[in-house]
Amino acid sequence: xxxxxxxxxxxxxxxxxxxxxxxxxxxxxxxxxxxxxxxxxxxxxxxxxxxxxxxxxxxxxxxxxxxxxxxxxxxxxxxxxxxxxxxxxxxxxxxxxxxxxxxxxxxxxxxxxxxxxxxxxxxxxxxxxxxxxxxxxxxxxxxxxxxxxxx
Amino acid sequence: xxxxxxxxxxxxxxxxxxxxxxxxxxxxxxxxxxxxxxxxxxxxxxxxxxxxxxxxxxxxxxxxxxxxxxxxxxxxxxxxxxxxxxxxxxxxxxxxxxxxxxxxxxxxxxxxxxxxxxxxxxxxxxxxxxxxxxxxxxxxxxxxxxxxxxxxxxxxxxxxxxxxxxxxxxxxxxxxxxxxxxxxxxxxxxxxxxxxxxxxxxxxxxxxxxxxxxxxxxxxxxxxxxxxxxxxxxxxxxxxxxxxxxxxxxxxxxxxxxxxxxxxxxxxxxxxxxxxxxxxxxxxxxxxxxxxxxxxxxxxxx
Numbered sequence: 484x485x486x487x488x489x490x491x492x493x494x495x496x497x498x499x500x501x502x503x504x505x506x507x508x509x510x511x512x513x514x515x516x517x518x519x520x521x522x523x524x525x526x527x528x529x530x531x532x533x534x535x536x537x538x539x540x541x542x543x544x545x546x547x548x549x550x551x552x553x554x555x556x557x558x559x560x561x562x563x564x565x566x567x568x569x570x571x572x573x574x575x576x577x578x579x580x581x582x583x584x585x586x587x588x589x590x591x592x593x594x595x596x597x598x599x600x601x602x603x604x605x606x607x608x609x610x611x612x613x614x615x616x617x618x619x620x621x622x623x624x625x626x627x628x629x630x631x632x633x634x
Numbered sequence: 635x636x637x638x639x640x641x642x643x644x645x646x647x648x649x650x651x652x653x654x655x656x657x658x659x660x661x662x663x664x665x666x667x668x669x670x671x672x673x674x675x676x677x678x679x680x681x682x683x684x685x686x687x688x689x690x691x692x693x694x695x696x697x698x699x700x701x702x703x704x705x706x707x708x709x710x711x712x713x714x715x716x717x718x719x720x721x722x723x724x725x726x727x728x729x730x731x732x733x734x735x736x737x738x739x740x741x742x743x744x745x746x747x748x749x750x751x752x753x754x755x756x757x758x759x760x761x762x763x764x765x766x767x768x769x770x771x772x773x774x775x776x777x778x779x780x781x782x783x784x785x786x787x788x789x790x791x792x793x794x795x796x797x798x799x800x801x802x803x804x805x806x807x808x809x810x811x812x813x814x815x816x817x818x819x820x821x822x823x824x825x826x827x828x829x830x831x832x833x834x835x836x837x838x839x840x841x842x843x844x845x846x847x848x849x850x851x852x853x854x855x856x857x858x859x860x861x862x863x864x865x866x867x868x869x870x871x872x873x874x875x876x877x878x879x880x881x882x883x884x885x886x887x888x889x890x891x892x893x894x895x896x897x898x899x900x901x902x903x904x905x906x907x908x909x910x911x912x913x914x915x916x917x918x919x920x921x922x923x924x925x926x927x928x929x930x931x932x933x934x935x936x
Contacts, residue, residue, distance in 0.1 A: 622759070
């Protein structure tokens with residue numbers, strides 16, 4: 484029997500996040516706080532992708548993100564694409580953009596940074612948008628992609 | 635510079651550096667000037683530091699100011715669990731300016747965003763110590779007559795040494811050529827070398843401290859600390875390889891000077907101290923003039 488190409492079932496209304504690097508699926512889930520969402524979520528990973536090698540997809544029923552919220556995932560999935568679905572049809576496509584600066588979201592990797600001791604909102608400038616390197620506004624140390632953890 | 639905190643050396647421009655050095659020169663000629671006239675300044679040392687604190691306090695006293703503060707956080711409400719936020723909020727009601735040293739990195743930037751009065755960073759962990767950099771610049775300018783196009787040798791711990799990193803950033807504005815001499819484990823980090831590349835400046839990495847130093851205008855020595863080595867055998871092997879001794883001085887330029895941020899352990903042989911090349915003690919005196927200049931510029935008194 485030949486498998487259908489559609490490995491994750493379609494949704495009626497909601498958001499599909501495609502082109503997530505397979506290794507970062509759980510980071511995306513983490514950053515978007517999907518563990519707190521009660522709606523139906525399907526996700527799959529290690530799909531073949533010409534661009535990424537292996538990719539992951541998340542489908543969220545009746546969930547729609549604000550641009551600011553979704554751009555947070557740019558750190559771990561810079562090439563992610565969003566399809567906004569209404570009545571089984573893609574009504575809008577969005578790409579995430581790596582912002583110049585991010586506040587909150589990410590913890591500074593430096594264990595001696597003040598932000599890991601006091602109640603300070605973290606702040607980073609993104610000094611390398613391709614490789615994703617964040618420079619802490621406070622301690623000036625670089626947090627890179629492998630070390631990104633949510634606040 | 636008026637009312638602007640000095641947290642990181644890159645907060646100030648080349649023009650600012652030169653202005654500070656000019657004013658410091660005025661203070662060198664006449665150090666006691668009653669510009670602060672009884673004004674109250676705070677020195678908050680959450681971590682002990684003899685030289686830096688005394689240098690700041692000397693600078694404030696020579697300007698006729700009064701100092702409040704502490705030299706050890708153990709005698710303060712920090713031990714009761716007070717946050718840095720609260721300490722800075724309170725002290726900024728008591729003083730016109732806060733000089734602060736703290737073991738955590740980024741603490742000074744954070745304080746500058748909370749405080750009603752300007753902050754001078756006197757060291758935040760391994761991050762920044764900009765007044766040291768400015769006094770290094772002053773010492774280099776004073777001994778070489780210029781800051782432009784010098785050959786700067788940096789020796790020792792180039793990986794963790796915050797003074798060499800900040801000095802490199804500052805000197806990159808003046809077209810310096812750098813020579814890095816360090817053990818493999820303590821090499822200048824790539825980010826700084828990339829920065830020099832982006833400025834179009836030349837640098838060389840050398841493994842041995844030898845007669846290559848004959849070209850040097852400045853040799854900037856740093857302490858190689860045992861705890862930086864993952865392998866103690868490697869430390870034993872290298873600790874004596876980066877010691878500046880008198881016999882290495884045979885072919886150096888007459889105008890060459892040796893700087894060191896101090897404290898020194900054994901990396902400069904004491905027999906060098908009375909040679910014309912030793913400048914590390916004068917360097918500390920320059921620190922007072924430079925800090926006088928920074929304080930009076932931030933408070934708008936110059």
